Amino acid sequence: MTAADAPKRVVLAYSGGLDTSVILKWLEVEYGCEVVTFTADLGQGEELGPARDKALAMGIKPEHIFIDDLREEFVRDYVFPMMRANALYEGLYLLGTSIARPLISKRQIEIAKQVGADAVSHGATGKGNDQVRFELGYYALDPDVKVIAPWREWDLTSRTKLIEFAEKHNIDVPTDKRGEAPFSTDANMLHTSSEGKVLEDPWTETPDYVYSRTNHPEDAPDTPEYIEMDFEAGDAVAINGEAMSPATILETLNDYGRTHGIGRLDLVENRFVGMKSRGMYETPGGTIYLAAHRGIEQLTLDRGAAHLKDELAPRYAELIYNGFWFSPEREMLQAAIDHSQKDVTGTVRLKLYKGSVNVVGRKADVQYNLYSEDVVTFEDDAGAYDQRDAEGFIKLNALRLRLLGRRTRDSLLNDE
Numbered sequence: 459m460t461a462a463d464a465p466k467r468v469v470l471a472y473s474g475g476l477d478t479s480v481i482l483k484w485l486e487v488e489y490g491c492e493v494v495t496f497t498a499d500l501g502q503g504e505e506l507g508p509a510r511d512k513a514l515a516m517g518i519k520p521e522h523i524f525i526d527d528l529r530e531e532f533v534r535d536y537v538f539p540m541m542r543a544n545a546l547y548e549g550l551y552l553l554g555t556s557i558a559r560p561l562i563s564k565r566q567i568e569i570a571k572q573v574g575a576d577a578v579s580h581g582a583t584g585k586g587n588d589q590v591r592f593e594l595g596y597y598a599l600d601p602d603v604k605v606i607a608p609w610r611e612w613d614l615t616s617r618t619k620l621i622e623f624a625e626k627h628n629i630d631v632p633t634d635k636r637g638e639a640p641f642s643t644d645a646n647m648l649h650t651s652s653e654g655k656v657l658e659d660p661w662t663e664t665p666d667y668v669y670s671r672t673n674h675p676e677d678a679p680d681t682p683e684y685i686e687m688d689f690e691a692g693d694a695v696a697i698n699g700e701a702m703s704p705a706t707i708l709e710t711l712n713d714y715g716r717t718h719g720i721g722r723l724d725l726v727e728n729r730f731v732g733m734k735s736r737g738m739y740e741t742p743g744g745t746i747y748l749a750a751h752r753g754i755e756q757l758t759l760d761r762g763a764a765h766l767k768d769e770l771a772p773r774y775a776e777l778i779y780n781g782f783w784f785s786p787e788r789e790m791l792q793a794a795i796d797h798s799q800k801d802v803t804g805t806v807r808l809k810l811y812k813g814s815v816n817v818v819g820r821k822a823d824v825q826y827n828l829y830s831e832d833v834v835t836f837e838d839d840a841g842a843y844d845q846r847d848a849e850g851f852i853k854l855n856a857l858r859l860r861l862l863g864r865r866t867r868d869s870l871l872n873d874e
Contacts, residue, residue, distance in 0.1 A: 465577030467492045469570045474509030478581045483627045494522040501529045501647025533704035542692045543795045545775035552741045554649025560783035563595025577604035584610040591781035598784035649741040660736045671740035675719035675813030682811035687750045692799025708743045715742020718810040730780045753806040753817035801826045
């Protein structure tokens with residue numbers, strides 16, 4: 459980047475930790491620019507006041523420190539739409555980190571426009587997926603924005619060098635940051651992810667001390683707990699009959715999941731940048747939510763729509779994982795998924811027990827329910843279903859198989 463292209467004011471995604479504090483100072487030193495900090499409260503469970511204090515201590519103007527509570531927007535506009543799709547990356551991962559990035563990117567661009575910044579910056583490394591997710595979001599929302607990714611530019615390639623830089627510039631380094639971190643974490647209301655160091659050997663079981671969001675299933679209560687969730691048009695609206703906001707629903711489910719040790723996942727996944735990585739994910743509330751959502755769809759979603767959704771879900775999940783939330787193809791899929799949800803309304807009963815969540819009951823009012831006891835019963839159905847119709851149905855479906863079978867038989871006979 460030439461001097462003429464150097465940014466004058468940068469909005470930095472700032473956590474207040476060592477890495478982003480070093481980035482803050484590095485931006486000032488390297489580019490001589492003014493830094494605006496943005497810290498998103500996505501329900502990560504940390505006190506965010508210290509991030510403000512750290513930014514102030516590093517000379518950031520109070521009016522250039524943004525700490526935004528985005529919890530309701532995060533769940534309502536990102537997590538819930540994703541859950542309507544039953545999205546799982548590679549069949550297992552509930553996309554807890556992936557789904558947070560577009561909202562952070564969106565708010566960063568909004569702040570950049572508000573304060574007249576000409577660049578944005580993030581602390582993602584050059585090996586991971588997050589750099590892609592952040593930057594695809596930036597460019598989708600502001601095609602001409604400058605993006606600064608320090609981990610792809612600087613020579614601070616070790617923790618020792620980071621600490622040396624911090625000490626040189628009087629950045630406080632907590633005692634627990636001076637040694638090599640045993641693993642790295644990312645957290646928000648939906649999940650906590652852990653990777654690196656002690657988790658890099660995929661043959662080694664995840665140590666107990668890595669888990670922070672869930673009790674060990676073996677130590678969970680010996681008595682199952684039952685809860686009920688109400689859905690309207692594909693989104694949860696109440697737990698045990700109590701109406702709640704989206705964020706409160708997820709927080710409440712997280713509490714249930716923590717107690718019963720639900721939502722742990724040990725995964726070797728395929729990163730978008732090309733490598734495989736091993737991570738440990740805890741998604742307690744999201745795991746319960748997904749089971750409940752699929753449970754109410756069993757009653758209310760037509761077979762054709764349900765099966766098509768199952769075909770679309772892996773593609774949808776891959777788009778989110780790879781950072782294409784703001785792409786037209788994700789929006790097209792979302793429109794189809796949301797249309798399928800208009801009648802997904804009813805109540806699900808779930809059993810929570812020692813790491814497992816199981817749907818044990820579901821009900822829906824007649825205007826939403828596609829399940830008919832009169833049709834499915836093994837008793838007298840009073841003419842609701844004529845079993846003789848099945849003969850023609852089977853013969854029509856068997857026609858091509860019979861033709862294939864005859865051809866094969868005749869071919870074998872001719873060979874003889």
